[in-house]
Amino acid sequence: MNTEEKDSSFVIWTKLCRLFPILTGENPETFASEEEVAEAVSYFMAVGQTNQCCKLVWAEIEAIILHQIAPRFWEIFTAVPESEKAAFDAFHSAITLLFKKLMLFESTVKTLSLLEPNSGGKFESIVQGVLLAKAPYNHQRVVKMFFGLSFKVFCHSENTHDESLEELICQGCSQESERCMCKEILKKFSEANNHLVRLGLMERLAGEQLRELLQMRIKSYVQELCKGSFSSHLAELESWLETVVMAWLNCVYEEQDDVAHSLVLELSIVKLRHFLYETYTKIRVEEFFNIIIGKLLRHRD
Structure with a gap:
């Protein structure tokens, strides 16, 4: 040089x-x-x-x-x-x-x-x-616990009108009612989501855990609602999916631009609705199968 x-x-x-x-x-x-x-x-x-x-x-x-x-x-x-x-x-x-x-x-x-x-x-x-x-x-594990607690608190906040005013332990944050931390948790939840979305890390860091969490919650809710019952609960389940699950997801992705936000929610609702129907059908088949087996056993006895 x-x-x-x-x-x-x-x-x-x-x-x-x-x-x-x-x-x-x-x-x-x-x-x-x-x-x-x-x-x-x-x-x-x-x-x-x-x-x-x-x-x-x-x-x-x-x-x-x-x-x-x-x-x-x-x-x-x-x-x-x-x-x-x-x-x-x-x-x-x-x-x-x-x-x-x-x-x-x-x-x-x-x-x-x-x-x-x-x-x-x-x-x-x-x-x-x-x-x-x-x-x-x-x-x-930490990611799942973060979103798991926020989902539980969100569900509780959506149903506070059904809770007893004399409740000693908050069913959302599991703290004493006088020391309820639900508002603080939801505030921190919103802040963290904002940071993840702005950094472009939401899907890469938490996407898989979010899907696993929601599928687990849907399965648990369907089992709780339909176990031992032979009435149709589809309308109630669809309403819960829209008003609770999708409302929570909306909070997760609220900082994305309108187009990206709409696309994420649209894809999510299709997949989650499919999973809901699949889980519901499986549980109903299991219930009817148990009835038939029970009748056969009683008849044999």
Whole structure:
């Protein structure tokens, strides 16, 4: 490399570090002035170095997430609390911390978008890939406990008009009624969902657990309602699916844009309704089968 090339490389690196201070160890929220950004972007485009410069910045972002942010996030999941409320709080704390840390890159990603299209989407992909690659084996249990408690509290809040005013233990949060934490839980639930959706992590981090949870709740509700009964409960079950299950899912995905939100709910209702009918049919067949076997046994006796 001759002297001219060295000088050119030095100028490029200097301007790049001023444009993206994280390259010199500065905090991600540190950013250049608008004038510096405009001048540097014009320069990199003029010398044809935008791709190489973006690669250096993305590599630094990935390294920070990999070595600093991801370990701190997953550390909270290391010791899984036995208490459902403790697991709920741990998950909320972890997501809140993650959101605050990743939002510090907002100005950096915004500047990158001036050099490279779809930088927001690339940032989401890096977060998803790096974060989930470091996931501990037991993190799914915490996720299930978080959404499980929120679903129970939501169902309880939708049916408070049926509860006794003299109830000593809240059936939602399982605390003494005087110390009911349902409102706090629903508030934290909404905050965590907001963070997950904005980071593009809802489906990757919690999608499978959400589906398993809802299928388990649907099966339990159908069994509870139909066991030992030969009346048709389809209308009641469909109403419960729409007013409780889908209303809860609506809260989960409420921060998505209207199109994405509608699509998620539309696909979910189709799948959940199918599962509801399948579970209902199976339980009814089992009930009728038990009746026939019971009559045959009595007849034989």
